[in-house]
Amino acid sequence: MQRGLIQDSSQNPQKQQRDRINRVFARAVVVPTVIALALIAVLLLDTLYDTVSVQVVEVTETSGKSFALGQALTADQVIRLELAAQGKSEQEIAAFMSDPDEMRIFRLRNRVELMWATQDGPLRWVVSSLDDTRIKNLSLIEGLRQWNELKQSLNENQQLRLNPWLDYSFLTRDPSRNPISAGLRVALFGTIWLLTMTLLISIPIGVGTAIYLEEYAPKNRLTRFIEVNLRNLAGVPSIVFGLLGLAVFVRGMQLGPTLMAAALTMALLIMPTISIAAREALRSVPDSMRLAAYALGATKWQMISKVVLPATIPGVATGVILAAARAIGEAAPLLMVGAAAYVAFIPRGPLSEYTVLPVQIYLWISANLSEFANTAAAGIVVLLLTLGGLYALAFWVRRKYRVEW
Amino acid sequence: MNTSTSTTWASKKPGRSPGERLVEAILFATSLVSVLTTAAVIVVLFSETFQFFLRVPLTEFLFAPEWTPLFAEPRYGIGALLAGTFLFTAIGLVIAIPLGLLTAAYLAEYAPHEQSIRVKGIMELLEGVPTVVFGYFALLFLTPILQNLIPGLNLFNPISAGLVLGFAILPYISNVASDAMMAVPRSLREAAYALGATKFEVVTKVVFPAAVSGIVAAIILATSRAVGETMIAAIAAGQRPILTLDPRETIATMTSYIVQAATGDQPAGSLASRALFSVGATLFLLTLGFNILAQRIVERYRERYE
Amino acid sequence: MVQEVAIGHETVRWEPVPAEDAVVQVQNLNLFYGKHQALYNVSVNFPRNKITAIIGPSGCGKSTLLRSLNRMNDLVPGVRLEGKVIYEGVDIYDTQVDPVEVRRHIGMVFQKPNPFPKTIFENVVFGLRLQGQKTGLDEVAQRALERAALWDEVKDKLGEIALRLSGGQQQRLCIARAIATEPPLLLLDEPTSALDPIATERIESLLIELKQHYSLVIVTHNMQQAARIADRTVFMHLGVLIEEGPTNQMFTNPRDKRTEAYITGRFG
Numbered sequence: 020m021q022r023g024l025i026q027d028s029s030q031n032p033q034k035q036q037r038d039r040i041n042r043v044f045a046r047a048v049v050v051p052t053v054i055a056l057a058l059i060a061v062l063l064l065d066t067l068y069d070t071v072s073v074q075v076v077e078v079t080e081t082s083g084k085s086f087a088l089g090q091a092l093t094a095d096q097v098i099r100l101e102l103a104a105q106g107k108s109e110q111e112i113a114a115f116m117s118d119p120d121e122m123r124i125f126r127l128r129n130r131v132e133l134m135w136a137t138q139d140g141p142l143r144w145v146v147s148s149l150d151d152t153r154i155k156n157l158s159l160i161e162g163l164r165q166w167n168e169l170k171q172s173l174n175e176n177q178q179l180r181l182n183p184w185l186d187y188s189f190l191t192r193d194p195s196r197n198p199i200s201a202g203l204r205v206a207l208f209g210t211i212w213l214l215t216m217t218l219l220i221s222i223p224i225g226v227g228t229a230i231y232l233e234e235y236a237p238k239n240r241l242t243r244f245i246e247v248n249l250r251n252l253a254g255v256p257s258i259v260f261g262l263l264g265l266a267v268f269v270r271g272m273q274l275g276p277t278l279m280a281a282a283l284t285m286a287l288l289i290m291p292t293i294s295i296a297a298r299e300a301l302r303s304v305p306d307s308m309r310l311a312a313y314a315l316g317a318t319k320w321q322m323i324s325k326v327v328l329p330a331t332i333p334g335v336a337t338g339v340i341l342a343a344a345r346a347i348g349e350a351a352p353l354l355m356v357g358a359a360a361y362v363a364f365i366p367r368g369p370l371s372e373y374t375v376l377p378v379q380i381y382l383w384i385s386a387n388l389s390e391f392a393n394t395a396a397a398g399i400v401v402l403l404l405t406l407g408g409l410y411a412l413a414f415w416v417r418r419k420y421r422v423e424w
Numbered sequence: 425m426n427t428s429t430s431t432t433w434a435s436k437k438p439g440r441s442p443g444e445r446l447v448e449a450i451l452f453a454t455s456l457v458s459v460l461t462t463a464a465v466i467v468v469l470f471s472e473t474f475q476f477f478l479r480v481p482l483t484e485f486l487f488a489p490e491w492t493p494l495f496a497e498p499r500y501g502i503g504a505l506l507a508g509t510f511l512f513t514a515i516g517l518v519i520a521i522p523l524g525l526l527t528a529a530y531l532a533e534y535a536p537h538e539q540s541i542r543v544k545g546i547m548e549l550l551e552g553v554p555t556v557v558f559g560y561f562a563l564l565f566l567t568p569i570l571q572n573l574i575p576g577l578n579l580f581n582p583i584s585a586g587l588v589l590g591f592a593i594l595p596y597i598s599n600v601a602s603d604a605m606m607a608v609p610r611s612l613r614e615a616a617y618a619l620g621a622t623k624f625e626v627v628t629k630v631v632f633p634a635a636v637s638g639i640v641a642a643i644i645l646a647t648s649r650a651v652g653e654t655m656i657a658a659i660a661a662g663q664r665p666i667l668t669l670d671p672r673e674t675i676a677t678m679t680s681y682i683v684q685a686a687t688g689d690q691p692a693g694s695l696a697s698r699a700l701f702s703v704g705a706t707l708f709l710l711t712l713g714f715n716i717l718a719q720r721i722v723e724r725y726r727e728r729y730e
Numbered sequence: 731m732v733q734e735v736a737i738g739h740e741t742v743r744w745e746p747v748p749a750e751d752a753v754v755q756v757q758n759l760n761l762f763y764g765k766h767q768a769l770y771n772v773s774v775n776f777p778r779n780k781i782t783a784i785i786g787p788s789g790c791g792k793s794t795l796l797r798s799l800n801r802m803n804d805l806v807p808g809v810r811l812e813g814k815v816i817y818e819g820v821d822i823y824d825t826q827v828d829p830v831e832v833r834r835h836i837g838m839v840f841q842k843p844n845p846f847p848k849t850i851f852e853n854v855v856f857g858l859r860l861q862g863q864k865t866g867l868d869e870v871a872q873r874a875l876e877r878a879a880l881w882d883e884v885k886d887k888l889g890e891i892a893l894r895l896s897g898g899q900q901q902r903l904c905i906a907r908a909i910a911t912e913p914p915l916l917l918l919d920e921p922t923s924a925l926d927p928i929a930t931e932r933i934e935s936l937l938i939e940l941k942q943h944y945s946l947v948i949v950t951h952n953m954q955q956a957a958r959i960a961d962r963t964v965f966m967h968l969g970v971l972i973e974e975g976p977t978n979q980m981f982t983n984p985r986d987k988r989t990e991a992y993i994t995g996r997f998g
């Protein structure tokens with residue numbers, strides 16, 4: 020190996036091979052990220068796409084008429100138009116609408132919806148009823164492609180609709196065995212209740228554990244055992260927590276399929292996450308702060324509560340928000356502790372029955388009816404938006420309150 | 425030093441007042457919750473499982489070809505559920521291992537700083553997607569496409585469930601493996617470059633081997649997640665426990681069976697309910713074993729470079 | 731102020747190395763880490779089959795100069811370089827030249843021993859394997875270890891993981907690894923600074939041995955070391971090459987007052 024060889028070797032086929040592999044690999048390492056990003060994008064688009072469908076509906080109870088956006092703005096105005104279209108007189112309508120019972124029943128049996136389009140044109144109000152027969156439920160593209168044929172083939176009291184499932188009424192309606200009147204209200208309230216209760220239980224325990232381990236625990240076997248245990252608990256599948264909740268809370272403590280049983284189960288599930296985040300936050304507080312507090316004559320708990328804990332709030336808050344996000348998306352353990360039951364009412368207290376967003380979505384997915392796929396998709400969009408909000412919040416907290424020691 | 429005065433004003437040692445001691449006791453108690461949780465898990469799972477084995481012989485559990493506790497003639501062969509879990513997990517790993525390791529290599533060796541933050545963000549996003557959403561996607565998006573490509577593919581099948589699972593566990597592999605790769609000292613990379621290695625050779629011949637224990641740990645950890653993953657399996661892989669290794673068939677994983685059993689009605693104390701807990705115990709032991717193994721390995725490689 | 735004086739400085743040269751005897755010629759080299767300039771217009775010829783020491787106070791650019799000789803600086807993001815480094819007639823910074831190829835011709839040994847977590851044998855033959863060599867590895871490994879004066883100590887445990895060796899043995903292993911591919915030029919960046927005096931002495935005598943086969947450039951901040959082993963010495967200060975020449979002449983009779991101050995231990 021002597022002079023001049025440096026340039027010659029670029030002609031060497033073996034070297035060319037090595038260079039080629041090197042270049043290919045440098046590109047290959049980016050590929051998974053691109054695929055992952057594409058998967059997320061496709062997942063989001065597919066879900067959004069599924070929240071819309073084209074339907075042919077045969078009406079029985081209602082007029083089957085649609086009303087322009089210019090004619091009505093509120094649900095009540097639409098109901099008035101609908102009643103008129105059904106042939107009721109002014110007095111009848113006034114009497115009907117001032118009778119709370121009539122209106123309650125009407126609202127339970129019917130749904131006022133703004134369709135993106137009907138055979139009468141874009142953005143029309145319709146009133147759908149539980150007894151409507153849905154003859155066709157087509158995906159957006161399929162439906163738009165066949166739009167004209169569908170329109171041609173409509174019978175007397177059939178209606179063609181471009182239905183956005185995710186509307187205000189979807190959020191405010193209770194669950195139903197009928198997709199058109201199925202809504203998220205109960206699941207939303209259930210999620211809020213459950214999350215609140217879960218956090219109320221798990222934050223004190225999680226943070227308490229962290230404080231004990233970081234500030235008090237002697238370096239001994241027991242401490243080491245608690246630490247290892249905490250880490251292992253974080254790796255236990257969530258469904259196993261569900262079995263624990265089923266045996267201990269639902270059956271053992273006889274709480275039944277209630278919010279309380281669910282909250283206790285979820286609290287145990289996310290406690291390790293909170294605890295680990297809190298420990299990290301505690302560890303990031305420099306010892307000089309602790310020494311300074313002691314030097315001013317603070318007791319240990321004064322030092323912790325007045326100096327250390329306040330400094331950890333952003334870190335703990337971030338950890339809690341991320342744990343909350345995890346809790347909101349969990350379905351498996353809750354299926355064990357009774358969330359799968361059909362619940363028609365919003366919870367009234369910790370001992371109420373309940374359901375939550377992901378469980379409601381799971382039930383819709385497994386309902387095996389194509390329109391429930393639409394409501395499941397709409398539910399997923401709501402769930403993802405909620406999670407997105409939480410992640411944004413966590414990100415903001417981390418940004419805003421980041422302390423550099 | 426005048427001892428007599430110092431004892432009067434310093435008689436109360438800091439941190440030893442009753443209030444202080446109470447606080448410490450409360451904090452200690454909270455830290456025991458996690459220990460109690462583990463204890464409760466073990467007691468619950470294994471007492472029910474013990475009851476189960478009083479009625480069902482171990483040989484039945486290990487060797488019966490089916491898992492059908494609710495049939496008139498029930499069979500209790502865990503093998504059927506293990507085979508389903510294996511199919512689901514294996515397909516997930518086939519996706520997650522190569523993609524995860526490439527991502528780890530990208531994060532540790534190639535990505536400029538801002539880019540690696542972005543990639544980590546994408547991985548966090550993937551980690552944050554609720555698994556029911558993945559299940560929905562597998563069943564309603566992926567399966568219809570795959571049914572056109574693979575003849576004989578059932579609506580519920582471990583292929584599309586496993587493919588999506590692969591993405592759900594990818595972040596675990598890429599995070600742990602990239603940490604392990606970054607822990608490889610710079611001096612080793614320089615030594616390899618100085619010997620005329622290309623970047624590819626540095627990564628594959630020096631960094632990978634030096635980080636191999638961390639990489640193995642990452643894979644074991646991801647396996648544990650996959651075995652315990654429930655909703656994707658319950659929604660898209662199916663809930664039909666039969667002993668098969670044909671990935672086009674509808675199968676049941678341990679987790680999807682547990683979901684199926686618990687959403688049906690099984691009175692406490694019934695044999696079917698005990699059978700459910702015996703599956704839970706198997707799942708728990710399996711994932712715990714994986715997790716402990718992964719931790720052991722990670723601790724070993726930490727020692728090496730410290 | 732000092733900086734300005736230094737930048738305009740005309741390098742003091744004793745008995746300059748003629749181009750035909752130089753293994754590497756550095757010509758008007760300026761090197762920047764981002765905005766920070768680390769080398770100012772450095773020109774120097776390194777002779778074949780001799781030991782040249784680069785000395786100077788910490789942070790003066792010794793490592794930077796050394797690492798420009800085998801393009802290791804390419805691995806630092808944001809590095810920019812002007813000037814030429816001509817190795818055996820080829821400018822290694824020519825766009826036609828592959829840095830990977832450069833490093834195969836120019837070996838390097840680092841400050842801290844950095845054996846791979848592989849067996850002793852695999853460490854030594856690593857470079858050969860990169861080049862696709864599959865046969866005769868045993869002989870090459872033995873010769874490299876012999877030249878690195880390590881053979882007798884490790885010949886019975888070639889299959890052991892290299893991390894178990896002592897620091898001095900590890901550094902000799904790194905030298906063996908670097909010379910196994912027979913690079914005509916070997917760069918060493920403070921190779922003994924992490925070692926005890928006995929290990930240092932072994933390596934110094936080894937380097938003197940290696941002169942027969944290789945050209946060596948060694949960075950050191952140990953003046954005695956330079957005096958003991960180097961044929962020529964290059965003195966740097968604040969990124970500028972102040973003075974260069976045969977070691978004994980420069981050490982006994984430095985012309986620049988900064989060289990004199992450094993050599994007599996007044997700063998550094």
Ligand SMILES: Nc1ncnc2c1ncn2[C@@H]1O[C@H](COP(=O)(O)OP(=O)(O)O)[C@@H](O)[C@H]1O
Binds near residue numbers: 795
């Ligand atoms: N990777 C780098 N990035 C930025 N600046 C660097 C880098 N390496 C060295 N420097 C700077 O270049 C100058 C010379 O450094 P170096 O060559 O390592 O000095 P020496 O080896 O003589 O101690 C120093 O000012 C140092 O701070």
Ligand SMILES: [Mg+2]
Binds near residue numbers: 792793794
């Ligand atoms: Mg240096």
